Amino acid sequence: MKRILVIVMVIGTLGVAAWFGWAAFSKRAIESWFAARVAEGWQVAADDITVTGFPLSFETRLAGLMLADPATGLAWTAPDFTLRYPSWDLSRITAIWPQSHMIASPDERLTITAEALFSILDVTPSARMALAGSQTRMRGLAIASSQGWQSQLAEGQIDMIRQDGADARYDIRFSATDLVPAEQVAKLLDPGGILPPAIPVVSATALIDFDRPWDIGAIEALRPQPRRIDLTEARAEWGALTLRLSGALDIDAEGRPTGEVAIRAQNWPEMLAMAERAGLLPPSLRQTAESALGFLAALSGRREDLDVTLRMDQGFVFLGPLPIGEGPRIRLR
Known part of the structure; x- marks a missing residue:
């Protein structure tokens, strides 16, 4: 019995030593990462770094955090930020954002508030921490811009x-x-x-090829850029309006897409009117677009429903052989 007690005490002592050793290592690793960023010209501030959670987890809390990357012009400030992972699985990290934090660029400042905002990250246990999967959940999220606009979602x-x-x-x-x-x-x-003040349902599913994996380099350097998007479906329902998109796009180094996107729209004449009111469709083209789309909708059997395919070629958008205009640039800053 005495021998068993001694073994248990030794194992317990080793476990305690291992926990505090890893806690100290985690803190030094973050401090070293901050120092490396400063050496690259970043602005970095953290009022305090603490590691708690003994003995079942490691909970690293960073207080008074500020990171500013001169290469992209992006800056992030947060009163606190927490990384939590169980002691027995260092590859599964829960990142917890504060109720309010701010992202700034040279053009705009976004204040983000949320009742709950967290991500569960599955990473490879290596120095690069390549992302194997993530789940991000939001509740009561609101974004307020320095340019005067606000947006929010319930879940x-x-x-x-x-x-x-x-x-x-x-x-x-x-x-x-x-x-x-x-x-x-x-x-x-x-x-x-x-229309109702809120869009009840917005969803999207896609398979995306990037030019490099998502890992710690996505923070240290540039974000991985999409090179191909296979969009299974993007869907939005707003009052009587329903819009569905699907298709596949290849994206060049300048962010210009090439490929086809199928559009299925219910009550499309109202969408056309909305596009004109928003300045996306010049009034001079409204009648032409309405006649052309009305003809296409009639071919599908219901004049209120539209089923067409847009073709994108090196950044320009075509409806059949007709050019519509310049398409979007798809780049992550």
């Missing part, structure tokens, strides 16, 4: 899973409920206030 989630055998291919799923668009956007699209 949202983003899931990201790396595909087997492809280091930089990820299955990404997004969903949100009760999404309230910025007031300026809502007034442009719906000046009469006919």
Whole structure:
């Protein structure tokens, strides 16, 4: 009995020593990472770094945090930020954001508030911490811009899973409920206030190939850039309007997409009117677009429903042989 007690005490002592040793190592690793960023010209501040959670977990809390990257012009400030992982599984990290934090660029400052905002990250246990999967959950999220607009959602989630055998291919799923668009956007699209104030359902599912994996380098240097998007479906329902998108796009180094996107729209004439009110469609082209789309909709059997395919070629958008205009640039800053 005495021998068993001695063994238990030794194991317990070793466990305690291992926990405090790893806690000290974790703190030094973060401090070293901050020092490396400062050497690269970043602005870095952290009022305090503490590691708690003994004995079942490690909970690293950073207080008074500020990171500013001169290469991208992006800066992030937060009163606190927490990383938590169980003692027996260092590859599963829970990142917990504060109720309010701020992201700034040279053009805009975004204040983000949330009742709950956290991510569960599955990473490879290596220096680069390559992302194998993540689950981000949002509740009561609101974004306020220094340019005067605000937006919010009741619930949202983003899931990201790396595909087997492809280091930089990820299955990404997004969903949100009760999404309230910025007031300026809502007034442009719906000046009469006919539509509900919130979009009840927004969702998207896509398989995206990036130019490199998502790992710690996505913070240290540039974000991985999408090179191919296989969009299974993007869907939005707003009042009587329903919009669905699907398709596949290849994206060049300048962010210009090439490929096809199928659009399925219910009550499309109202969407066309909304696009005109928002300034996305010149009034001079409204009648032409309405006639052309009306003809295409009639071919599908219901004049109120539209089923067309947009073709994108090196950044330009075509409806059949007709050029519509310049397409979006798809780049992550």
